[in-house]
Amino acid sequence: MSTSERLIESTRELLWERGYVGTSPKAILERAGAGQGSMYHHFKGKPDLALAAIRRTAEEMRAAAGKVLDGPGSAYERIEAYLRRERDVLRGCPVGRLTMDPDVVASDELRAPVDETLDWLRERIAGIVEEGKERGEFAPSLDGEEIAAAVVATVQGGYVLARASRSPAAFDAGVRGLLSLLAPRGRHAA
Amino acid sequence: MSTSERLIESTRELLWERGYVGTSPKAILERAGAGQGSMYHHFKGKPDLALAAIRRTAEEMRAAAGKVLDGPGSAYERIEAYLRRERDVLRGCPVGRLTMDPDVVASDELRAPVDETLDWLRERIAGIVEEGKERGEFAPSLDGEEIAAAVVATVQGGYVLARASRSPAAFDAGVRGLLSLLAPRGRHAA
Numbered sequence: 002m003s004t005s006e007r008l009i010e011s012t013r014e015l016l017w018e019r020g021y022v023g024t025s026p027k028a029i030l031e032r033a034g035a036g037q038g039s040m041y042h043h044f045k046g047k048p049d050l051a052l053a054a055i056r057r058t059a060e061e062m063r064a065a066a067g068k069v070l071d072g073p074g075s076a077y078e079r080i081e082a083y084l085r086r087e088r089d090v091l092r093g094c095p096v097g098r099l100t101m102d103p104d105v106v107a108s109d110e111l112r113a114p115v116d117e118t119l120d121w122l123r124e125r126i127a128g129i130v131e132e133g134k135e136r137g138e139f140a141p142s143l144d145g146e147e148i149a150a151a152v153v154a155t156v157q158g159g160y161v162l163a164r165a166s167r168s169p170a171a172f173d174a175g176v177r178g179l180l181s182l183l184a185p186r187g188r189h190a191a
Numbered sequence: 192m193s194t195s196e197r198l199i200e201s202t203r204e205l206l207w208e209r210g211y212v213g214t215s216p217k218a219i220l221e222r223a224g225a226g227q228g229s230m231y232h233h234f235k236g237k238p239d240l241a242l243a244a245i246r247r248t249a250e251e252m253r254a255a256a257g258k259v260l261d262g263p264g265s266a267y268e269r270i271e272a273y274l275r276r277e278r279d280v281l282r283g284c285p286v287g288r289l290t291m292d293p294d295v296v297a298s299d300e301l302r303a304p305v306d307e308t309l310d311w312l313r314e315r316i317a318g319i320v321e322e323g324k325e326r327g328e329f330a331p332s333l334d335g336e337e338i339a340a341a342v343v344a345t346v347q348g349g350y351v352l353a354r355a356s357r358s359p360a361a362f363d364a365g366v367r368g369l370l371s372l373l374a375p376r377g378r379h380a381a
Contacts, residue, residue: 019293022213093291100354101283101291103209116355123352123361143371150361151368154348161347162313162340164290165306171313171340178341181333182372 005043007033012054017095021051021102021111052111058095059118070125076133077185080126080152084176090169093160123149138185148183155179195233197223202244207285211241211292211301242301248285249304253311260315266323267375270316270342274366280359283350313339328375338373345369 002010011032015024026047030037044050069082096118105111126149133139139148155175162171192200201222205214216237220227234240259272286308295301316339323329329338345365352361 019212020291022209023293097351098291100351101210101288106354119352119355147364147368147371150352150365151345154345154352154365155341156348157351158344158346158348161287161290162309162344164296165309174337175340175344178337181337
């Protein structure tokens with residue numbers, strides 16, 4: 002792996018573990034096994050390197066979510082597959098966690114890939130809810146964008162509950178709760 | 192306000208804004224207008240002071256949530272009041288945000304008030320859902336603990352969406368989405 006690659010990958014790991022504020026250039030260089038000069042050779046500084054790292058993490062998240070959301074099955078089944086997809090629950094979301102970072106939220110440039118990814122996710126799920134309404138899976142009164150926001154929020158907030166209790170059980174409970182509310186009418190009474 | 196009070200209040204503000212990792216003893220002393228010796232006179236150090244600050248923030252959150260959850264109205268209305276209660280959405284949750292802090296999650300002592308508060312909240316809401324089931328407001332198939340986890344996760348994840356987009360709209364959308372799913376049967380078709 003090239004030095005530039007090692008710097009990006011180390012930054013991604015540290016941003017996930019410790020956030021932007023908690024990640025020093027020194028820690029990145031140590032983890033990457035790189036000298037001080039190499040960061041400034043390849044990147045303008047910590048914000049520039051972090052932007053490359055955040056963009057890559059966002060792309061990966063989008064690809065992984067897209068895979069289950071574009072998969073086979075009914076609208077309900079695809080949303081279920083998204084909610085139940087395997088996750089490293091106790092590590093939290095590498096994209097969503099950045100919203101708790103004051104320096105990321107304060108920077109339009111660093112915040113952009115975070116916002117765009119969560120926005121893309123909500124729009125994708127909203128489209129699936131609308132499909133489900135057309136097929137009669139969901140009540141016509143439901144609003145696709147609102148349900149999508151609730152789905153994404155349940156996942157992001159599920160990480161909060163899981164990390165607070167250091168157990169994935171709370172994440173799973175929230176997902177099951179939302180699915181029981183979203184389940185097509187026939188299943189509800191089952 | 193006494194020096195000890197000023198230290199606690201400054202720490203609460205900084206933990207909310209910048210998290211534990213992003214809050215230095217120096218920043219606390221500066222905001223509190225206190226000298227270096229005063230922190231060690233009143234507290235054993237940053238973790239001890241942070242614990243006092245987190246405990247107070249957790250107590251306040253519990254009191255504010257309890258007020259609406261114990262209020263008048265049906266089970267649905269009390270959950271709705273909790274979800275819609277006025278919040279400083281773009282600042283996020285001063286308790287939940289600590290779960291993204293590696294040093295808080297790694298410390299059983301600092302994590303305890305966070306875990307206990309979110310746990311208390313989930314149990315309180317689960318009880319209200321069970322009441323609503325008994326009164327025929329909610330389907331008997333719903334699980335109180337699961338619905339409660341979804342409710343709390345929607346709020347915590349709503350902050351993530353709002354901060355990502357720097358607008359409370361996404362928080363509100365998620366809350367409306369969850370409420371439309373939770374609404375008693377009669378309302379659903381309305």
